[in-house]
Amino acid sequence: AQSVTQLDSHVSVSEGTPVLLRCNYSSSYSPSLFWYVQHPNKGLQLLLKYTSAATLVKGINGFEAEFKKSETSFHLTKPSAHMSDAAEYFCVVSGGNQGGKLIFGQGTELSVKP
Amino acid sequence: ETGVTQSPTHLIKTRGQQVTLRCSSQSGHNTVSWYQQALGQGPQFIFQYYREEENGRGNFPPRFSGLQFPNYSSELNVNALELDDSALYLCASSDYNEQFFGPGTRLTVL
Numbered sequence: 001a002q003s004v005t006q007l008d009s010h011v012s013v014s015e016g017t018p019v020l021l022r023c024n025y026s027s028s029y030s031p032s033l034f035w036y037v038q039h040p041n042k043g044l045q046l047l048l049k050y051t052s053a054a055t056l057v058k059g060i061n062g063f064e065a066e067f068k069k070s071e072t073s074f075h076l077t078k079p080s081a082h083m084s085d086a087a088e089y090f091c092v093v094s095g096g097n098q099g100g101k102l103i104f105g106q107g108t109e110l111s112v113k114p
Numbered sequence: 115e116t117g118v119t120q121s122p123t124h125l126i127k128t129r130g131q132q133v134t135l136r137c138s139s140q141s142g143h144n145t146v147s148w149y150q151q152a153l154g155q156g157p158q159f160i161f162q163y164y165r166e167e168e169n170g171r172g173n174f175p176p177r178f179s180g181l182q183f184p185n186y187s188s189e190l191n192v193n194a195l196e197l198d199d200s201a202l203y204l205c206a207s208s209d210y211n212e213q214f215f216g217p218g219t220r221l222t223v224l
Contacts, residue, residue, distance in 0.1 A: 043116060043215040043217040043218060044157070045116075045215075046212055046213075046214075090157075100162065100169075100170060101159045101162065101170055102147070102149075102159060102206075102213060104156030104157045106155060106156050107154075107155070107156050
């Protein structure tokens with residue numbers, strides 16, 4: 001069975017400092033992994049996706065994530081946080097082909113202090 | 115904006131009632147998935163429809179049912195509502211590469 005574990009339920013950073021949101025995955029085969037962001041009262045937006053190509057994946061708004069098979073991790077990073085980054089972030093693994101079932105982590109709430 | 119729309123935005127029902135939620139998929143997408151997001155949780159997969167046929171189901175009871183229409187829009191029906199059904203219901207339409215989510219319907223069961 002596939003699953004993801006987000007290691008922090010809440011992360012707080014100061015504006016301009018780096019962001020690190022941690023995610024570990026479990027999969028019986030080579031997974032497709034995603035990070036989604038959810039702003040209050042808005043739908044989920046795809047930040048980036050890993051699909052067995054380059055292990056360092058660049059996404060929108062300056063976010064990137066690195067797939068590390070040996071550590072079964074897919075941590076999300078950003079060099080410099082902006083106030084607009086405050087939101088809920090979900091690490092997601094695909095349950096089959098990319099159009100299939102998505103399995104979400106519990107979410108990490110990112111707060112950005114001025 | 116993803117082009118996926120859902121209606122209604124909010125809904126209040128009482129226990130035992132039935133509810134129908136609607137989703138219009140993005141143009142060109144023939145696959146629609148439904149997810150339930152309880153407060154403070156990640157979304158959970160309910161089921162997926164591909165070309166009007168159910169194409170996978172999560173761990174939800176049969177009182178959760180769905181339809182997909184020839185124009186690929188979709189409905190989620192929930193019978194015999196329970197208090198725990200209170201949640202944000204998200205619809206996603208997809209091409210092969212990505213699922214595009216709508217803004218959701220907030221269902222409150224009293």
